[in-house]
Amino acid sequence: MTTAAAALGSRKGRCLAVVLAAGNGTRMRSSLPKVLHPVAGRSLLAHAIASVTAAGADAIAVVVSPGREAIAAEARRILPEADIFVQAEQRGTAHAVLAAREAIARGYDEILVAFGDTPLVEGETYGRMRAGLAAASVVALGFEAADPTGYGRFIIRDGRLVAIREHKDATDEERTIRLCNGGIMALRGADALAILEAIGCSNAANEFYLTDAVEIANRQGLVCAADVAPESELMGVNDRVQLALAERLFQEKARTAAMRSGVTMVAPETVFLSYDTVLGPDVVIEPNVVFGPGVTVEGPAVIHAFSHLEGAHVAAGASVGPFARLRPGARLAAKAKVGNFVEIKNADIGQGAKVSHLTYVGDATVGAEANLGAGTITCNYDGFSKFRTVIGDNAFVGSNSSLVAPVTIGAGAFVGSGSVVTDDVPPDALAIGRGRQTVKDGWAKTFRENNVNKKHGR
Ligand code: UD1
Numbered sequence: 001m002t003t004a005a006a007a008l009g010s011r012k013g014r015c016l017a018v019v020l021a022a023g024n025g026t027r028m029r030s031s032l033p034k035v036l037h038p039v040a041g042r043s044l045l046a047h048a049i050a051s052v053t054a055a056g057a058d059a060i061a062v063v064v065s066p067g068r069e070a071i072a073a074e075a076r077r078i079l080p081e082a083d084i085f086v087q088a089e090q091r092g093t094a095h096a097v098l099a100a101r102e103a104i105a106r107g108y109d110e111i112l113v114a115f116g117d118t119p120l121v122e123g124e125t126y127g128r129m130r131a132g133l134a135a136a137s138v139v140a141l142g143f144e145a146a147d148p149t150g151y152g153r154f155i156i157r158d159g160r161l162v163a164i165r166e167h168k169d170a171t172d173e174e175r176t177i178r179l180c181n182g183g184i185m186a187l188r189g190a191d192a193l194a195i196l197e198a199i200g201c202s203n204a205a206n207e208f209y210l211t212d213a214v215e216i217a218n219r220q221g222l223v224c225a226a227d228v229a230p231e232s233e234l235m236g237v238n239d240r241v242q243l244a245l246a247e248r249l250f251q252e253k254a255r256t257a258a259m260r261s262g263v264t265m266v267a268p269e270t271v272f273l274s275y276d277t278v279l280g281p282d283v284v285i286e287p288n289v290v291f292g293p294g295v296t297v298e299g300p301a302v303i304h305a306f307s308h309l310e311g312a313h314v315a316a317g318a319s320v321g322p323f324a325r326l327r328p329g330a331r332l333a334a335k336a337k338v339g340n341f342v343e344i345k346n347a348d349i350g351q352g353a354k355v356s357h358l359t360y361v362g363d364a365t366v367g368a369e370a371n372l373g374a375g376t377i378t379c380n381y382d383g384f385s386k387f388r389t390v391i392g393d394n395a396f397v398g399s400n401s402s403l404v405a406p407v408t409i410g411a412g413a414f415v416g417s418g419s420v421v422t423d424d425v426p427p428d429a430l431a432i433g434r435g436r437q438t439v440k441d442g443w444a445k446t447f448r449e450n451n452v453n454k455k456h457g458r
């Protein structure tokens with residue numbers, strides 16, 4: 001949580017966020033529940049939970065449908081203290097909120113309702129809605145829809161939100177309204193249960209609509225307010241086309257933020273970031289680079305084209321790629337160089353060390369200024385267990401060497417090219433582990449002459 005969000009959380013009263021994730025998600029046509037599909041390296045549900053957490057929610061309830069243990073497990077993974085509620089039947093959004101009645105009844109000052117399939121809502125937006133509860137019992141979040149078909153419409157009279165009409169139930173005149181419901185709502189805790197329990201299901205879908213909270217609150221003499229956010233922030237994911245759109249919107253925003261903070265992207269539209277990518281000022285990212293989760297690059301550093309990084313830390317002055325792969329646990333110290341067709345996994349590459357070409361370094365420590373020649377392989381796995389390779393400072397490993405772990409190459413040691421190293425090499429020693437070369441003078445000439453004669457039957 002950011003300091004600002006923490007301050008917001010403590011300034012306002014205690015807040016419960018109810019995250020709805022019990023929809024069927026049939027339009028995804030997927031065996032994976034909709035809210036577990038990822039955008040920028042984490043699930044839609046994780047995005048929604050992160051946003052309400054950033055807005056300072058003190059408690060989070062997640063509503064799931066029966067038998068969706070994977071969703072409950074994801075919620076618990078993100079937030080072990082989350083309350084999980086099962087909505088036995090999918091009877092609408094208000095019905096889903098009431099599945100968390102036990103949590104609501106604990107008596108919070110504010111109730112935030114978030115949708116598990118709406119991943120791009122900012123923490124600040126939820127925070128603004130919470131602030132709106134100072135002057136209203138219900139705050140609904142709307143947007144100007146490019147195409148309002150299918151959305152609930154905001155009915156505003158004399159500047160006050162008097163109703164939200166679902167598309168299916170709207171008159172032709174109401175359907176011309178473009179200010180649509182984003183679905184997200186904030187309710188004053190003291191009024192929430194009385195409003196939610198008054199919601200019925202006499203509508204076109206025979207469902208309990210959360211949107212009816214607005215008309216009911218008005219009837220109870222309470223004030224309802226509309227807040228507005230951009231459509232790009234409120235978009236919901238119902239199918240894979242919208243999933244791709246959510247990804248694109250997230251990427252555009254994240255790239256823009258990175259560039260504004262001092263990162264150069266030669267072709268930003270070809271760079272893919274994760275929700276948690278950290279890039280320092282004067283990091284240069286060449287085209288077609290993919291960041292999986294858990295990457296930090298300190299500036300200045302260059303990530304050359306076509307590299308893939310995940311769970312890696314790259315220190316200032318380092319150079320990665322082109323065509324490099326940094327897997328989880330790769331840590332490059334300052335000025336380290338990892339060149340083309342090199343894979344690094346769970347390994348520390350020391351300051352100024354060079355791993356320039358066609359190399360695999362896994363479960364290893366490479367000392368400062370060490371140099372690994374082209375085609376060096378750490379043989380870290382025997383089919384059952386992983387073993388470590390330790391390479392000292394200033395060591396030099398000749399090209400096409402296999403280092404069979406566990407093994408240690410001492411500081412300043414030399415490994416002859418083409419060696420298979422199975423025993424530790426002391427500091428400053430030379431190790432050669434390969435067949436000794438023999439030279440047979442004239443052999444090739446004789447070989448050629450014999451074969452030419454044979455061919456011509458001589
Ligand atoms: C909802 C709003 C609509 C708004 C639109 C914005 C209602 C009645 N309608 O419609 O005004 O314009 O969002 O995207 O609120 N869910 C459950 N249990 C249920 C039904 C839904 O948990 O029984 C969850 C879904 O998983 C989803 C969210 O509630 O996360 C919204 O449900 P969905 O059916 O997608 O609502 P929309 O028809 O999109």
Ligand code: CA
Nearest residue numbers: 117236237238
């Ligand atoms: Ca939806």
